[in-house]
Amino acid sequence: MPRGLWTTTVGSFPKPPHxxxxxxxxxxxxxxxxxxxxxxxxxxxxxxxxQEEIGLDILVDGELYRGDMTTYFAELMDGFTISNPVRxxxxxxxxxxxxxxPVRRTKPWTVDWWKFAQSQTKKPVKGMLTGPYxxxxxxxxxxxxSREALAMDLAEAIREExxxxxxxxxxxxxxxxxxxxxxxxxxxxxVRALGRAVEGVNAKTITHICYGDFDVIYPxxxxxxxxxxxxxxxxxxYDLLDRFRKHRxxxxxxxxxxxxxxxxxxxxxxxxxxxxxxLEYLSPEQMYIDxxxxxxxxxxxxxxxxxxxxxxxxxxxxxxxxxxA
Amino acid sequence: MKIETTLSGSFPKxxxxxxxxxxxxxxxxxxxxKASEKDLAEATRETTRRIVALQESAGVDIPMGGQVAWDxxxxxxARGVAGFTIAGLIRYLDTNTYYRQPEITSPVSWTQPVTVExxxxxxxxxxxxxxxxxxxxxxxxxxxxxxxxxxxxxALAKVGEAVAREAKALEDQGAEWIHFEEPWLGRARxxxxxxxxxxxxxxxxxxxxKTVLHVPFRSPGxxxxxxxxxxxxxxxxxxxxxxxxxxxxxxxxxGRTVGLGLVDARNTRLEDPARVAKEVERARSERPDLxxxxxxxxxxxxxxxxxxxxxxxRLTEAARLASxxxx
Numbered sequence: 001m002p003r004g005l006w007t008t009t010v011g012s013f014p015k016p017p018h019x020x021x022x023x024x025x026x027x028x029x030x031x032x033x034x035x036x037x038x039x040x041x042x043x044x045x046x047x048x049x050x051q052e053e054i055g056l057d058i059l060v061d062g063e064l065y066r067g068d069m070t071t072y073f074a075e076l077m078d079g080f081t082i083s084n085p086v087r088x089x090x091x092x093x094x095x096x097x098x099x100x101x102p103v104r105r106t107k108p109w110t111v112d113w114w115k116f117a118q119s120q121t122k123k124p125v126k127g128m129l130t131g132p133y134x135x136x137x138x139x140x141x142x143x144x145x146s147r148e149a150l151a152m153d154l155a156e157a158i159r160e161e162x163x164x165x166x167x168x169x170x171x172x173x174x175x176x177x178x179x180x181x182x183x184x185x186x187x188x189x190x191v192r193a194l195g196r197a198v199e200g201v202n203a204k205t206i207t208h209i210c211y212g213d214f215d216v217i218y219p220x221x222x223x224x225x226x227x228x229x230x231x232x233x234x235x236x237x238y239d240l241l242d243r244f245r246k247h248r249x250x251x252x253x254x255x256x257x258x259x260x261x262x263x264x265x266x267x268x269x270x271x272x273x274x275x276x277x278x279l280e281y282l283s284p285e286q287m288y289i290d291x292x293x294x295x296x297x298x299x300x301x302x303x304x305x306x307x308x309x310x311x312x313x314x315x316x317x318x319x320x321x322x323x324x325a
Numbered sequence: 326m327k328i329e330t331t332l333s334g335s336f337p338k339x340x341x342x343x344x345x346x347x348x349x350x351x352x353x354x355x356x357x358x359k360a361s362e363k364d365l366a367e368a369t370r371e372t373t374r375r376i377v378a379l380q381e382s383a384g385v386d387i388p389m390g391g392q393v394a395w396d397x398x399x400x401x402x403a404r405g406v407a408g409f410t411i412a413g414l415i416r417y418l419d420t421n422t423y424y425r426q427p428e429i430t431s432p433v434s435w436t437q438p439v440t441v442e443x444x445x446x447x448x449x450x451x452x453x454x455x456x457x458x459x460x461x462x463x464x465x466x467x468x469x470x471x472x473x474x475x476x477x478x479x480a481l482a483k484v485g486e487a488v489a490r491e492a493k494a495l496e497d498q499g500a501e502w503i504h505f506e507e508p509w510l511g512r513a514r515x516x517x518x519x520x521x522x523x524x525x526x527x528x529x530x531x532x533x534x535k536t537v538l539h540v541p542f543r544s545p546g547x548x549x550x551x552x553x554x555x556x557x558x559x560x561x562x563x564x565x566x567x568x569x570x571x572x573x574x575x576x577x578x579x580g581r582t583v584g585l586g587l588v589d590a591r592n593t594r595l596e597d598p599a600r601v602a603k604e605v606e607r608a609r610s611e612r613p614d615l616x617x618x619x620x621x622x623x624x625x626x627x628x629x630x631x632x633x634x635x636x637x638x639r640l641t642e643a644a645r646l647a648s649x650x651x652x
Binding site for chain 1: 337338339348349352353396397413414416418419421422423424592593594626627628629630631632
């Protein structure tokens, strides 16, 4: 009986409204770092419980203690300062890292959080990091002579953290590279930097990539030196499958079936159809079913409902196709 | 010879000084039901006033209004043009910023001015003629999803016509300069030259205002033949992100003007004005038969406001040095 169609998520979960409020209180100096940390730990326990109740196979810590996916890491590193707010869209702003000196990892970034999350469950919890290419691309650079130089120094730092996570017991290490797909001409640099970040990392390695110019970067994308590439499939109405038909997808795939930009809860049937279409070009052993991207932009309820439908759809496909987890 | 300076698009909306009118705060308060549209309009006016004043006090020759009411470079305009609807958020090229994707769902047609009122408001605060901003039609089309037209050439001609009508409306309100933003020209392939021509030709028909055709990010080398001889007043190039755009200077017809995008709008690293002035001198010595402007490579909204203000100061200082007034 074939195995496969494991279920997981891409990383972030929505912060419960009370935690958003408490993070703001912390920013205004109204509560202490210890107070906030306790609240974040409580919320993380909730996220782990929720994933177990939904029945996901591979869990995440939910990243409730992180703000932005680059700034969180940059704040913990030497060589970065953080800019004043920059607008990303409409009324949304974020503070961007600025490389002002050699970037270095001087202490663990996520290991304690990973240990804490893993201590709450028997299921595997993924170690979640942002990749060197994305960290470089989403930072200002006032120090390095080139984008490559910054990316490769970041790769060294990220590798140290990945090694530390494995030493702590992580068996899945995800190094997200959402920026890779937008500059196809730099794919080789991204491959080299990610390769260094996961070199010698004794775990299943994953990278998440957002939708981009796949006409240009596929199949070269398969050169990324990781075991699994996680892709937005639903957002593009599964049109990536047409490319897989022309050139076989040779790695394991994180197969996104939930549109994380929409409030609408997908139907079980449409998710099943998406998975079944994937099984025309991919084996069940290759496929890890998950949302298109992180869930942090959804509400807690939306995220939970979407994931519950996803797991139900996977169970039905497994049953119909005789696939076990 | 004086080198004129200008910006290339929007300016950060947040204030430099704490406590100053802040559209971000007002919009957050509106979400909580604690502020009104009137409050937002007032904050937008005050923010525009600040942005215009900052440029004028720095000595920018051709300031812009900052596009305070725009969420991105396309949808503010597309929303007001018949035929477009506005869909979900997607990433804006290779930047870590987003825009709402316009969708063409019926025939594109300009029915009324879209940007004129906000232009007039900004111009009323300025002591010099402001440069108006419009999305270029080729890029507006490429940023959009076409669910209506069968032939992109037909669609591009209609989008070009709509942008041209808006440009005419701006002219009628006294706009002396109009900036057309065309990032997609740097991504167009040579076989798309005819499409570029279809889109851009209507822009310059009967145009009285001076025009800037600005190509941020990448060099438009592949379709340069299609844009070289169009009657733009200034062709703006991004020489930081795409140093290969330097090669185009040799191909610009004699007597035309090039906007040298030498102040990087996407990195906080501050330019040395003397080095920028040297780059201007390099261009001038390579092509003594061309006119020159000095500009930012792109919209300064990719930067935090403090750095954006410093960049404006560096821009004008570099132009002063390049103009031979550096002492």
